[in-house]
Amino acid sequence: MSAASLRVDGLTGHFRTRYGDVPVLEDVGFTARAGQVTAIVGETGSGKSMTALSILRIAPPEFVVDRGRVLLDDLDLLALPERRMRAVRGARVSMVFQDARAALNPVIPVGRQLADVCRLHRPVSRRDAERAAVDALAAVQIPDAARRARQYPHEFSGGMAQRTLIAMALICQPEVVVFDEPTTGLDVTIQAEIMGLIGTLTAGGLIALLITHDLGVVAETCAAVVVMRDGRVVEEASTEDIFTRPRHPYTAELLAASRLVEGSVP
Numbered sequence: 445m446s447a448a449s450l451r452v453d454g455l456t457g458h459f460r461t462r463y464g465d466v467p468v469l470e471d472v473g474f475t476a477r478a479g480q481v482t483a484i485v486g487e488t489g490s491g492k493s494m495t496a497l498s499i500l501r502i503a504p505p506e507f508v509v510d511r512g513r514v515l516l517d518d519l520d521l522l523a524l525p526e527r528r529m530r531a532v533r534g535a536r537v538s539m540v541f542q543d544a545r546a547a548l549n550p551v552i553p554v555g556r557q558l559a560d561v562c563r564l565h566r567p568v569s570r571r572d573a574e575r576a577a578v579d580a581l582a583a584v585q586i587p588d589a590a591r592r593a594r595q596y597p598h599e600f601s602g603g604m605a606q607r608t609l610i611a612m613a614l615i616c617q618p619e620v621v622v623f624d625e626p627t628t629g630l631d632v633t634i635q636a637e638i639m640g641l642i643g644t645l646t647a648g649g650l651i652a653l654l655i656t657h658d659l660g661v662v663a664e665t666c667a668a669v670v671v672m673r674d675g676r677v678v679e680e681a682s683t684e685d686i687f688t689r690p691r692h693p694y695t696a697e698l699l700a701a702s703r704l705v706e707g708s709v710p
């Protein structure tokens with residue numbers, strides 16, 4: 445059965461640098477529920493990426509988690525031995541990074557890359573994995589998926605490359621997907637299509653976390669919002685409450701700044 449929620453609890457961590465320890469996350473806690481997109485917002489350096497990377501346990505080695513839990517229902521991902529975490533990563537929890545082209549291997553056909561991810565976690569034949577790859581491309585609405593699967597990343601537009609990364613994250617039917625600024629660098633219509641796709645996929649029961657600077661996207665796509673500042677969560681609320689009744693002055697500041705820049709935030 446799929447997990448109903450992902451709960452980050454008391455997550456605290458620091459970077460080891462040559463100048464000493466730098467605190468980065470302090471008692472970060474929030475809950476993301478299945479079937480809805482939960483946004484993590486906050487200015488640059490607030491700790492959004494380190495939180496996300498810590499959930500998958502793929503933060504750089506200089507980053508040290510001091511304490512906390514990442515609970516997929518009752519399973520604490522931070523307490524798993526690395527060997528068990530390798531089985532969870534990609535299969536139950538996966539991540540979509542911002543730069544799709546950099547994340548795809550330029551010299552391997554797209555379908556093969558998807559099939560390889562599938563075979564890493566499932567005991568399926570190469571043929572079945574290739575079939576799953578075509579299905580995964582079709583599921584993210586890439587037209588003519590069987591032909592596209594044989595092509596290389598440079599033959600794909602930016603939007604298609606991003607859809608491919610989403611297909612790769614979803615091919616093992618994970619319960620949690622973290623999307624890290626998935627539409628950065630794409631033009632506005634493609635951004636809207638990708639966010640629409642993420643919304644549709646999530647409605648099927650996925651636990652989706654969206655790291656973003658774009659409060660316009662949050663207003664349109666997300667059900668809940670976690671606001672971070674200086675490595676802490678300052679507010680966690682429904683999107684409606686965040687936009688209409690922000691409790692923390694910093695949230696109000698972020699909204700005001702975003703309205704000035706975009707003119708589109710409700």
Ligand SMILES: Nc1ncnc2c1ncn2[C@@H]1O[C@H](COP(=O)(O)OP(=O)(O)OP(=O)(O)O)[C@@H](O)[C@H]1O
Nearest residue numbers: 459461466468486487488489490491492493494495
């Ligand atoms: N390799 C590193 N060594 C030391 N400190 C680091 C390192 N990488 C990141 N940090 C610090 O960790 C803190 C959190 O960074 P993080 O990348 O999580 O922020 P963010 O909210 O995701 O920012 P952005 O929106 O720019 O991606 C920042 O203060 C950053 O300077």
